[in-house]
Amino acid sequence: MSVTEQEWQDEQQRVDRVVDEIGTRIESLQETVGATREDIVDIRKHFWDDVTVSFEDVDDVIETIASMRQQAEVLSERERRHTHASNQLKKLIRLEQSPYFGRIDFKDDSESTSDRIYLGIATLLNEAEDEFLVYDWRAPVSSLYYDYPPGPAHYETPGGTVAGELELKRQYMIREGHIRSLFDTGVTIGDELLQEVLGKQADHQMKSIVATIQREQNQMIRNTQARLLVVQGAAGSGKTSAALQRVAYLLYRFREVLSANQIVLFSPNTMFNSYVSTVLPELGEENMQQTTFVDYLEHRLGRMFDLEDPLTQMEYSLTAMQEPGYEARIAGIQYKATTEFMEVLERYLSNLGHEGLLFKNIKFRGEVIYSADQLREQFYSFQGSLPLPNRMKLLADWLLQQLEVRAEEELTKEWVEEEIQLLDTESYLQAYRSLRKKKKFTQNSFDDYQREEEKLAFMVVQERFKKIRARVRRLLFLDLPGIYRQLFERPLENAPQHWAEICAQTIDRLDRAELAYEDATPYLFMKERIEGFQTNTSIRHVFVDEAQDYSAFQFAFLKRLFPRAKMTVLGDFNQAIYVHAAGSTGFTAVSALYPPEETEAFILTRSYRSTRPIVEFTRRMIPGGERIEPFNREGLPPTVTHVADHEDLHAHILDRIRSLQAAGHQNIAVICKTAAESRVASEALNGTIPVRLIGQETASFENGTVVIPAYLAKGVEFDAVILYNGSADVYGRESERRLFYTACTRAMHELHVYYTGEMSPFLQQAL
Numbered sequence: 001m002s003v004t005e006q007e008w009q010d011e012q013q014r015v016d017r018v019v020d021e022i023g024t025r026i027e028s029l030q031e032t033v034g035a036t037r038e039d040i041v042d043i044r045k046h047f048w049d050d051v052t053v054s055f056e057d058v059d060d061v062i063e064t065i066a067s068m069r070q071q072a073e074v075l076s077e078r079e080r081r082h083t084h085a086s087n088q089l090k091k092l093i094r095l096e097q098s099p100y101f102g103r104i105d106f107k108d109d110s111e112s113t114s115d116r117i118y119l120g121i122a123t124l125l126n127e128a129e130d131e132f133l134v135y136d137w138r139a140p141v142s143s144l145y146y147d148y149p150p151g152p153a154h155y156e157t158p159g160g161t162v163a164g165e166l167e168l169k170r171q172y173m174i175r176e177g178h179i180r181s182l183f184d185t186g187v188t189i190g191d192e193l194l195q196e197v198l199g200k201q202a203d204h205q206m207k208s209i210v211a212t213i214q215r216e217q218n219q220m221i222r223n224t225q226a227r228l229l230v231v232q233g234a235a236g237s238g239k240t241s242a243a244l245q246r247v248a249y250l251l252y253r254f255r256e257v258l259s260a261n262q263i264v265l266f267s268p269n270t271m272f273n274s275y276v277s278t279v280l281p282e283l284g285e286e287n288m289q290q291t292t293f294v295d296y297l298e299h300r301l302g303r304m305f306d307l308e309d310p311l312t313q314m315e316y317s318l319t320a321m322q323e324p325g326y327e328a329r330i331a332g333i334q335y336k337a338t339t340e341f342m343e344v345l346e347r348y349l350s351n352l353g354h355e356g357l358l359f360k361n362i363k364f365r366g367e368v369i370y371s372a373d374q375l376r377e378q379f380y381s382f383q384g385s386l387p388l389p390n391r392m393k394l395l396a397d398w399l400l401q402q403l404e405v406r407a408e409e410e411l412t413k414e415w416v417e418e419e420i421q422l423l424d425t426e427s428y429l430q431a432y433r434s435l436r437k438k439k440k441f442t443q444n445s446f447d448d449y450q451r452e453e454e455k456l457a458f459m460v461v462q463e464r465f466k467k468i469r470a471r472v473r474r475l476l477f478l479d480l481p482g483i484y485r486q487l488f489e490r491p492l493e494n495a496p497q498h499w500a501e502i503c504a505q506t507i508d509r510l511d512r513a514e515l516a517y518e519d520a521t522p523y524l525f526m527k528e529r530i531e532g533f534q535t536n537t538s539i540r541h542v543f544v545d546e547a548q549d550y551s552a553f554q555f556a557f558l559k560r561l562f563p564r565a566k567m568t569v570l571g572d573f574n575q576a577i578y579v580h581a582a583g584s585t586g587f588t589a590v591s592a593l594y595p596p597e598e599t600e601a602f603i604l605t606r607s608y609r610s611t612r613p614i615v616e617f618t619r620r621m622i623p624g625g626e627r628i629e630p631f632n633r634e635g636l637p638p639t640v641t642h643v644a645d646h647e648d649l650h651a652h653i654l655d656r657i658r659s660l661q662a663a664g665h666q667n668i669a670v671i672c673k674t675a676a677e678s679r680v681a682s683e684a685l686n687g688t689i690p691v692r693l694i695g696q697e698t699a700s701f702e703n704g705t706v707v708i709p710a711y712l713a714k715g716v717e718f719d720a721v722i723l724y725n726g727s728a729d730v731y732g733r734e735s736e737r738r739l740f741y742t743a744c745t746r747a748m749h750e751l752h753v754y755y756t757g758e759m760s761p762f763l764q765q766a767l
């Protein structure tokens with residue numbers, strides 16, 4: 001709906017007024033910030049000048065402490081004021097450019113006039129007139145903007161539901177204080193603004209969607225009830241974007257009790273972390289913690305094993321078909337992620353309650369002082385009904401006691417005497433000081449000598465036992481790799497195909513102190529069940545993006561690791577590219593984590609990333625694709641080109657890159673299937689046009705033309721995608737369908753697919 005000239009002028013005047021007000025505030029805040037900063041520097045420099053330091057007598061000491069405390073309080077008050085003012089200032093600087101993006105006129109049923117509500121990324125209050133110049137998009141009333149077209153509407157507040165009439169809904173694009181576009185809208189969020197936003201160029205960093213959040217996205221952003229919130233959304237439906245908006249919403253809604261470091265996002269890889277890291281700061285919030293599941297595994301197991309990275313596993317699954325043992329490895333990866341295997345492990349663990357735990361000998365000076373057998377006997381002598389971790393604690397306590405007795409016995413041994421002779425002067429002095437401090441000296445020099453000797457012997461023995469005790473406390477007397485290994489040495493009922501070979505491979509790797517990625521979570525799960533679960537109780541919200549790539553084990557694990565957290569899980573089964581998730585078609589494993597009354601599921605079917613022709617093309621590649629709705633944005637149809645050979649392929653791709661660059665596209669990706677294929681492609685192209693090869697180790701994206709393996713392009717997007725070789729040789733197996741789909745759905749504006757030989761069956765389906 002168009003707006004009259006007069007309305008536009010009136011709106012610009014209001015923008016001017018608000019921007020002026022912001023400008024005045026910025027000036028005064030800059031003064032405050034400057035002054036408090038000077039104050040702080042000054043106080044720090046002269047801290048001691050105003051403190052009366054005297055330690056002559058008790059009164060002086062008290063006075064000294066009091067005056068130090070007073071100075072410290074003044075300092076911290078100034079620091080608080082400075083932080084507050086700087087934050088305010090940052091917020092205002094952001095608002096000055098674009099103070100708001102929406103307006104709603106709402107008449108509450110209980111009032112006679114309507115209110116005009118302007119929405120922006122932060123609240124701005126004109127205190128003198130007690131008027132909200134801008135409402136925060138997360139305020140309860142702002143929900144109306146996202147949820148309703150003009151007409152009857154209501155919103156929830158902590159005090160109850162407020163119903164009324166939405167009389168107007170207006171959208172603005174304000175840049176540098178000027179209204180660039182303005183429209184009244186009939187639908188939920190006007191297509192015009194969304195069209196404009198989505199038509200823009202891709203960026204190497206994700207942007208916030210605050211001005212155009214869609215109703216279905218708003219529901220999940222503002223949900224505060226569910227313990228587990230599951231979002232299944234099509235490629236490009238805004239799962240990641242909405243998740244980040246949700247973080248910002250939670251930080252606002254629970255600002256008294258929740259801080260950014262109590263929220264953690266699990267991302268698919270490190271590069272993705274950097275891709276999304278600017279969204280929250282753009283919204284004026286601090287970033288949540290970000291990690292990847294493999295980082296966590298590495299942190300817990302990296303010292304024990306050479307741990308395989310999931311991307312290395314992925315590369316293997318895509319390239320090693322000809323290697324011996326491939327089929328078994330793939331079967332193993334799939335099996336070890338299943339709930340069946342989890343049950344097998346559970347049964348094994350409950351059996352370990354009666355027998356089968358393996359221990360290591362405890363040695364002292366090369367001699368076994370407690371044998372593995374002794375430890376096992378002692379362990380199984382504890383009450384069998386106690387859980388494993390409790391008994392393990394009892395065993396450790398028992399051992400610590402035993403070690404104390406043993407240490408006592410060692411004091412008079414010859415080796416101690418010998419070591420004392422070798423001690424340096426500092427150790428002697430230390431013994432002397434310690435005895436003097438404890439007033440252990442008499443005037444009898446013989447006794448004193450004796451005491452000193454005893455003290456030194458004690459020190460020598462303690463030093464030696466310190467390490468053993470530390471190891472006992474960390475339960476390092478357990479032979480965990482052996483216990484896990486044992487699981488693969490036993491017959492298994494209903495074993496999967498290739499079981500014998502799976503076992504041989506697993507054992508072989510364990511013996512080399514390597515841990516395959518598929519073994520890492522089961523292994524850690526077993527370790528925790530035996531030793532007791534390590535938990536993190538400070539985290540209140542866990543977000544898992546690309547959740548289709550997590551196994552049942554991993555979810556069970558996250559639930560235990562963060563017992564006080566709510567979980568938001570986002571994923572798309574059509575993009576499940578890892579071998580272990582190849583067969584899954586739903587979130588069954590996740591949904592079973594919490595009872596149904598604590599779980600809420602959302603389905604996002606509208607795809608915003610790609611143009612209509614691209615969505616119509618890609619959705620034909622997957623079963624149920626017809627349910628994906630393209631957002632109505634026109635663009636060029638995807639192209640599919642047959643090329644004669646690799647040389648021809650490279651020539652075509654170079655031409656395409658040139659024309660895409662000439663058309664102004666900044667982010668162009670040549671997407672390959674694997675890292676190996678990416679290397680070939682980048683070498684061939686680089687001679688003519690500079691392209692950046694993205695690999696596992698790449699830390700962040702930059703604008704430009706890149707060559708990237710499909711599995712690393714997950715979660716991100718490009719203006720144009722060139723699919724390197726969509727031939728049947730490369731993407732022919734059913735298991736590669738999702739990878740192919742994932743690659744093609746990275747395109748925002750243009751998609752070009754090339755192939756040699758025969759075309760991939762998935763491509764045929766799309767045409």
Ligand SMILES: Nc1ncnc2c1ncn2[C@@H]1O[C@H](COP(=O)(O)OP(=O)(O)OP(=O)(O)O)[C@@H](O)[C@H]1O
Nearest residue numbers: 209212213214235236237238239240241608609715
């Ligand atoms: N409400 C919205 N307003 C504007 N842009 C949106 C909106 N929702 C999604 N987008 C845009 O659509 C694109 C895809 O969003 P996002 O990456 O969050 O989707 P996704 O569901 O996580 O995708 P995928 O599963 O394919 O990785 C982004 O460019 C995002 O900015």
